[in-house]
Amino acid sequence: xxxxxxxxxxxxxxxxxxxxxxxxxxxxxxxxxxxxxxxxxxxxxxxxxxxxxxxxxxxxxxxxxxxxxxxxxxxxxxxxxxxxxxxxxxxxxxxxxxxxxxxxxxxxxxxxxxxxxxxxxxxxxxxxxxxxxxxxxxxxxxxxxxxxxxxxxxxxxxxxxxxxxxxxxxxxxxxxxxxxxxxxxxxxxxxxxxxxxxxxxxxxxxxxxxxxxxxxxxxxxxxxxxxxxxxxxxxxxxxxxxxxxxxxxxxxxxxxxxxxxxxxxxxxxxxxxxxxxxxxxxxxxxxxxxxxxxxxxxxxxxxxxxxxxxxxxxxxxxxxxxxxxxxxxxxxxxxxxxxxxxxxxxxxxxxxxxxxxxxxxxxxxxxxxxxxxxxxxxxxxxxxxxxxxxxxxxxxxxxxxxxxxxxxxxxxxxxxxxxxxxxxxxxxxxxxxxxxxxxxxxxxxxxxxxxxxxxxxxxxxxxxxxxxxxxxxxxxxxxxxxxxxx
Amino acid sequence: xxxxxxxxxxxxxxxxxxxxxxxxxxxxxxxxxxxxxxxxxxxxxxxxxxxxxxxxxxxxxxxxxxxxxxxxxxxxxxxxxxxxxxxxxxxxxxxxxxxxxxxxxxxxxxxxxxxxxxxxxxxxxxxxxxxxxxxxxxxxxxxxxxxxxxxxxxxxxxxxxxxxxxxxxxxxxxxxxxxxxxxxxxxxxxxxxxxxxxxxxxxxxxxxxxxxxxxxxxxxxxxxxxxxxxxxxxxxxxxxxxxxxxxxxxxxxxxxxxxxxxxxxxxxxxxxxxxxxxxxxxxxxxxxxxxxxxxxxxxxxxxxxxxxxxxxxxxxxxxxxxxxxxxxxxxxxxxxxxxxxxxxxxxxxxxxxxxxxxxxx
Numbered sequence: 001x002x003x004x005x006x007x008x009x010x011x012x013x014x015x016x017x018x019x020x021x022x023x024x025x026x027x028x029x030x031x032x033x034x035x036x037x038x039x040x041x042x043x044x045x046x047x048x049x050x051x052x053x054x055x056x057x058x059x060x061x062x063x064x065x066x067x068x069x070x071x072x073x074x075x076x077x078x079x080x081x082x083x084x085x086x087x088x089x090x091x092x093x094x095x096x097x098x099x100x101x102x103x104x105x106x107x108x109x110x111x112x113x114x115x116x117x118x119x120x121x122x123x124x125x126x127x128x129x130x131x132x133x134x135x136x137x138x139x140x141x142x143x144x145x146x147x148x149x150x151x152x153x154x155x156x157x158x159x160x161x162x163x164x165x166x167x168x169x170x171x172x173x174x175x176x177x178x179x180x181x182x183x184x185x186x187x188x189x190x191x192x193x194x195x196x197x198x199x200x201x202x203x204x205x206x207x208x209x210x211x212x213x214x215x216x217x218x219x220x221x222x223x224x225x226x227x228x229x230x231x232x233x234x235x236x237x238x239x240x241x242x243x244x245x246x247x248x249x250x251x252x253x254x255x256x257x258x259x260x261x262x263x264x265x266x267x268x269x270x271x272x273x274x275x276x277x278x279x280x281x282x283x284x285x286x287x288x289x290x291x292x293x294x295x296x297x298x299x300x301x302x303x304x305x306x307x308x309x310x311x312x313x314x315x316x317x318x319x320x321x322x323x324x325x326x327x328x329x330x331x332x333x334x335x336x337x338x339x340x341x342x343x344x345x346x347x348x349x350x351x352x353x354x355x356x357x358x359x360x361x362x363x364x365x366x367x368x369x370x371x372x373x374x375x376x377x378x379x380x381x382x383x384x385x386x387x388x389x390x391x392x393x394x395x396x397x398x399x400x401x402x403x404x405x406x407x408x409x410x411x412x413x414x415x416x417x418x419x420x421x422x423x424x425x426x427x428x429x430x431x432x433x434x435x436x437x438x439x440x441x442x443x444x445x446x447x448x449x450x451x452x453x454x455x456x457x458x459x460x461x462x463x464x465x466x467x468x469x470x471x472x473x474x475x476x477x478x479x480x481x482x483x484x485x486x
Numbered sequence: 487x488x489x490x491x492x493x494x495x496x497x498x499x500x501x502x503x504x505x506x507x508x509x510x511x512x513x514x515x516x517x518x519x520x521x522x523x524x525x526x527x528x529x530x531x532x533x534x535x536x537x538x539x540x541x542x543x544x545x546x547x548x549x550x551x552x553x554x555x556x557x558x559x560x561x562x563x564x565x566x567x568x569x570x571x572x573x574x575x576x577x578x579x580x581x582x583x584x585x586x587x588x589x590x591x592x593x594x595x596x597x598x599x600x601x602x603x604x605x606x607x608x609x610x611x612x613x614x615x616x617x618x619x620x621x622x623x624x625x626x627x628x629x630x631x632x633x634x635x636x637x638x639x640x641x642x643x644x645x646x647x648x649x650x651x652x653x654x655x656x657x658x659x660x661x662x663x664x665x666x667x668x669x670x671x672x673x674x675x676x677x678x679x680x681x682x683x684x685x686x687x688x689x690x691x692x693x694x695x696x697x698x699x700x701x702x703x704x705x706x707x708x709x710x711x712x713x714x715x716x717x718x719x720x721x722x723x724x725x726x727x728x729x730x731x732x733x734x735x736x737x738x739x740x741x742x743x744x745x746x747x748x749x750x751x752x753x754x755x756x757x758x759x760x761x762x763x764x765x766x767x768x769x770x771x772x773x774x775x776x777x778x779x780x781x782x783x784x785x786x787x788x789x790x791x792x793x794x795x796x797x798x799x800x801x802x803x804x805x806x807x808x809x810x811x812x813x814x815x816x817x818x819x820x821x822x823x824x825x826x827x828x829x830x831x832x833x834x835x836x837x838x839x840x841x842x843x844x845x846x847x
Binding site: 015016017035037038039040042043046222226241242243246 | 663664665666669696697699700704724725726727728729730734735762
């Protein structure tokens with residue numbers, strides 16, 4: 001069976017502790033994954049400064065070039081995975097098999113990672129707001145007539161990664177040109193993408209010390225978060241809660257992204273239907289940027305019914321069908337459990353499943369895989385337990401709330417797309433502390449502009465501006481010469 | 487294995503089995519004897535429709551008694567466990583667990599000393615030199631371990647230095663998600679251990695847990711600090727940790743994994759022969775492992791097959807027939823050194839894993 005090793009300073013290491021990865025479709029083993037013990041992670045991280053020094057010896061511009069080459073390898077080359085070679089097509093098969101993401105969607109995510117690598121210069125420009133890369137190489141410099149200096153907060157970025165979508169891996173890619181090495185702890189079902197990205201970087205000539213890859217249990221993940229000067233952590237509420245007070249850890253919990261329709265736009269909902277559908281259902285509804293709520297000043301039920309009719313057109317298809325748009329659940333049973341959970345919540349008055357009328361069962365079984373079909377719930381009560389719920393499939397609650405209360409009631413939201421010209425509402429959204437990304441106008445919630453920081457700015461996580469005053473001094477040689485002459 | 491060796495092993499297994507059956511008869515006679523048995527077992531015998539002393543002729547017959555339940559060990563009266571034959575002897579009480587609810591308690595007279603003396607015979611005099619001193623960096627308090635390690639050191643002619651460690655506090659910190667405090671506590675513990683190593687050149691032997699060993703090794707080279715042998719315990723130890731310890735943490739130091747608990751005694755690991763798999767053998771006939779089907783504990787699994795550990799303890803101080811442990815592993819075949827069943831890759835039972843905090847100190 002295929003064996004996926006750890007990477008320690010880029011070198012494969014086969015652990016005696018392994019975990020079997022099974023296919024979603026039939027439960028058949030697909031690969032055996034080496035598991036890191038916590039002490040091993042700690043030991044490697046204790047040496048991260050040496051690895052970082054190797055990376056920092058390259059200039060940002062050189063590393064951007066490495067990214068460009070890595071993009072070509074990631075998207076087009078056969079790269080090693082364990083003892084085997086892995087073509088891009090084989091990678092798509094594997095990631096789809098163990099995560100349930102259709103191959104077509106996996107392809108789109110791979111393309112996204114390639115794009116970010118290729119366009120790294122633009123991405124860095126967005127993260128650093130146009131900082132001259134040489135200032136990062138040297139640590140300080142003058143830009144626009146101002147003295148600027150940045151200090152690196154950590155030699156290594158820890159990343160505790162999720163299973164939901166390979167697209168999330170685009171977020172840590174800029175660490176490499178920012179000269180920070182990586183300690184990656186992949187999701188249990190998805191070692192494929194981070195491993196392949198690391199191999200693409202190695203093939204592109206990146207110093208191998210830049211990559212630690214540690215599939216592991218929770219204990220080793222906690223070790224990693226404890227040891228890295230800076231980390232990103234993906235997970236549900238329960239996973240991220242213990243780290244909430246730790247400023248070193250950037251949390252990526254549930255997204256609870258939303259589309260908001262102001263009083264001036266509510267009646268226009270039919271015109272926004274494609275935007276709403278894309279926001280809810282793009283990438284199988286698995287991204288944190290997928291809208292799980294549509295909050296509107298009026299006409300909620302009518303909108304919900306229209307959206308339900310639209311989303312009900314999405315069918316469950318086999319994972320290798322190029323038209324597939326839904327991701328399979330880990331087991332058919334898991335799909336049924338989630339659907340039953342929804343039914344139970346729907347018993348609380350004030351919410352109605354408007355997609356129910358378009359089908360007999362919310363769960364579909366196709367080619368051995370279990371799917372939960374897109375579901376639109378209308379909440380007449382903004383405090384209904386489903387009003388701010390989020391699930392790993394295209395699920396959305398359409399909520400009616402008075403215009404004056406809309407923003408205050410949204411709750412924590414990773415992305416808000418605001419469809420309104422109402423100055424008051426816009427003003428409230430712009431100043432809302434619980435809204436992270438904001439799209440003004442018809443931009444679907446999952447659509448990302450790569451020159452904008454996403455979910456917290458990686459540059460700001462890794463670097464800190466320092467105050468620096470430098471008094472011009474003659475070079476040492478000149479001083480010596482002067483002294484001799486005097 | 488050649489034919490002669492196989493026949494030799496077979497004979498040893500047969501002898502060990504005969505010794506076990508004789509030992510079972512002796513222990514049953516003691517624990518159910520009106521003048522020697524404990525109130526607990528004598529009371530229980532009254533409710534049986536047979537006389538254990540007549541019916542139980544060997545290990546297999548212990549099935550007549552069903553399964554020992556650890557709930558019986560929670561709460562008092564504690565003296566119901568003291569065999570009449572040991573009346574008047576000074577008693578120790580050792581606790582186990584206790585992070586939630588009442589801890590289990592077991593009374594001891596000198597079992598722990600006997601167990602550790604027997605274990606001592608398996609240690610190498612070269613890497614655990616006689617006369618050398620010990621550092622005990624592990625759970626203390628009401629657990630057996632603290633006194634047991636001290637006795638081991640004394641038995642081998644040394645003294646044991648101790649650092650306090652309260653694992654129940656560690657469990658609470660973990661359950662509350664207070665990872666920063668957990669780190670602080672670990673640091674506090676390790677710092678005290680380091681002070682002892684610096685202050686006392688005579689320390690050559692170390693008892694510790696995997697977590698603390700890792701933490702210690704981050705601060706100091708144990709080989710340079712003079713440590714020659716490490717005795718390490720904890721269910722979280724697996725082949726990967728064993729290898730990691732020998733290859734990276736403490737290369738050149740003798741590393742002896744063990745599995746002990748208050749209810750059993752101390753199980754020894756199969757001597758290292760290049761294979762990192764950890765296989766434990768109980769101190770038969772004082773304690774016996776049987777690997778049984780978790781769904782049907784009356785069925786013993788085959789060699790190599792995964793089963794739940796069923797533990798039987800048979801000493802004059804404690805009689806615990808067929809207790810279903812919270813651990814599982816693969817049934818391991820007898821060896822020349824240990825001609826009875828062992829268990830490989832011991833770990834928490836799959837079904838319990840999510841509800842128990844383990845391997846945290």
